[in-house]
Amino acid sequence: MTWADRKELFAWLPKYRVGAELGVKDGESAQLLFDLAEPSMFYLIDYWSLPKPHLPHMQPELRRREKRYQHTMKRFAKPIASHGIPVIRETRVQATDELHDGWFD
């Protein structure tokens, strides 16, 4: 099966399941997935940081990533409040280590 774009794919996904976006960035694609698949539980997972955040030349990029995190928090403010969407600000490995196998649909 093929899909023309992610919008078509997200609309095809079964609704009301437990899902996540790994690597949220500014939340644009997560928003589309949340709106189209209507998950019963939806995790936003991104470290919104860099592997070596202490390095001085990385500071501008770190500020950009912090802004993306803040933007995502604003974008999802309502669903976070109403659905209790978990926002996990960790690396994918750390985040998925904390979640049980079989947790996601």
Ligand SMILES: C[S@@+](CC[C@H](N)C(=O)[O-])C[C@H]1O[C@@H](n2cnc3c(N)ncnc32)[C@H](O)[C@@H]1O
């Ligand atoms: C290219 S963006 C993807 C955005 C969105 N998923 C999309 O498809 O438009 C990649 C995101 O993954 C995050 N990321 C990269 N490596 C990661 C890791 N190991 N753990 C958590 N987040 C990570 C980055 O912080 C960045 O926000």
